[in-house]
Amino acid sequence: MMNLKPIFAALLLSAIAFTGCRKANLDVDTSSGNGSASGEVSGVWAKGSIQMIKGDITIPAGKSLTIEEGVTVLMDTTAKPEIIVKGNLYSMGTAENPVKFTVNDAYKTPAKKFGKMWGGILAAPTCAELVLDHTILEYGGNTTSDASTSVKQGLYKAVAGENLPALWFSNINGKLIVVNSIVRNFQEDCTYIEGGQIIFANNVFYTTGVTGGEAMNFKSGCLADLGFNIVYSANTNAFKLSNSGDRNPQAHIIAYNNTMVNTGWRRPSAKGGSVWVENNVHAEIYNNLFANTRFGIKRDTKSPEDKRTVVSNNLYYGYDQLTVDQFQPSKDIVGGVNEIISKKAGDNDPKFVNYPESTPVLNADYNTAWDFHLQSGSPALGHGRTDFTRHHAAGITIAGVGVTYTSPDPANYIGAFGTK
Known part of the structure; x- marks a missing residue:
């Protein structure tokens, strides 16, 4: 009779070896x-x-x-x-x-x-x-x-x-x-967020979106503080703020001290812009600098923002007249209070340290030598609002790394950077 023990032993060793290889591939540390x-x-x-x-x-x-x-x-x-x-x-x-x-x-x-x-x-x-x-x-x-x-x-x-x-x-x-x-x-989109306790701060977004896409896209379920971010030439909006999705809690987004440059122009539809609000989102929008962006803060007129939404202390700059015209409050462009906005091209120049404001708005290539700090005499200096309450001023503690992240304090200037 054939001795089966060596065969069984060989099969067992083969199985163990296969399992070991599979484990090494599937659970890698x-x-x-x-x-x-x-x-x-x-x-x-x-x-x-x-x-x-x-x-x-x-x-x-x-x-x-x-x-x-x-x-x-x-x-x-x-x-x-x-x-x-x-x-x-x-x-x-x-x-x-x-x-x-x-x-x-x-x-x-x-x-x-x-x-x-x-x-x-x-x-x-x-x-x-x-x-x-x-x-x-x-x-x-x-x-x-x-x-x-x-x-x-x-x-x-x-x-x-x-x-x-x-x-x-x-x-x-x-x-x-x-x-x-x-x-x-x-x-396309840089981020697409459908809920959570959220801090986005001190980030840079650029060269994104071929035919569509937002830099930061938030839906229902989000309690978010968004501060001191720079967005350059997003195909569509820097921020899309929406309560779509029927999740609880209602989306409540606080966007403050952000700088947006050349956003929205590469999307030919009406959605292209800088900040889009819709679908009963509760938004608070303070101290943001809009430079050569397509539109200001734009709403979906068929499904607008929550009536508690607050817009104030933002600055709008347009190098040409078309841009300035599209900033003006209307049925679909949200007007705020204490805004720095004019009706003439070139007014309210933020005086960036190093950025040629004549840069074509369809340009998507970012020069890392650009500097969006403000020079002395900028109209953005001293016009920021600091008396609002952020979701996460007390911090979000991340147990896995033992770090508490707090949303940054608002600044008394407009935009992501003050003077150097």
Whole structure:
């Protein structure tokens, strides 16, 4: 009779080896240094390491991934990965060593300036905490197909043919922090947020949106403070503020001390602009600087904002007369109080330290040497309002990293920067 024990032993060893390989691929903790990943990931990606993302990755519910300063998360441009966050994600860069989600430099050509080379960060309703601190997201926004993980799992809009945002967050009870970060070179929306306690502060958004897309797009369920952000040439709006989706709480968005430049002109429809309010959103809009943006604060006349919405102490500058004309309050352009707005081209020049105000409004290329601080004598200085209450002045504590983030205090100037 054949002795089956050696055969069974061989089969058992093969099964163990297969399971080990599968585990190594699906639950990657590259805390010791560089690595590559696809499938399920959690643990720590170590300071300064390079993580090669070969396929879609998922942070499982109940687990966390912490990305330390200086990590480069390098996306495979053939696989065009999506990052699915069912647990928690903490991207903890520094000013000197930001975390970067990117592609190989060889692909960063003018022909590819609107990305599409990987998906985005897609946080499911089970994601309790997500932090992007000193983090760069660039060259993503791939279009979904029936084979996309997000479509198969019913995430984001869950249909083929959607251009993914850099960041989607969807937990009305969750905590979302995006601070000191840069989002650039994306095909459409930078962010699409459907709920949570939220702080967006000290961020820069540019070169985004081929035929549509907002820099920051908020829906029902959001309690958000948005302060000291710069948005340059978003295809559509810098902020889309909406209560769509029928989630509780009602969207209540406080946007203050932001600078918007050249936004909205690259979208030919009426939605292109700077700030769009709709669908009973409760908005508070203070101390914002609109420079050469298409329209001022624009409403959906068929589904307008909540009547408690407050608009005040904003400055509007237009280099040409068409721009100035489109700032004037009307049925669809929201007028505020204590606004600095005129009817003549060139009035209310904010006197940026270094930005040629004659730059064509259809330009989408951002010069990092530009400086949107204000020179002495700017009409934006000393005209900000500071007597309003922010949602998160007392802070949002992120348990996974033991840090409390507070929304920054409003400034007594208008825009994201005062004088140097």
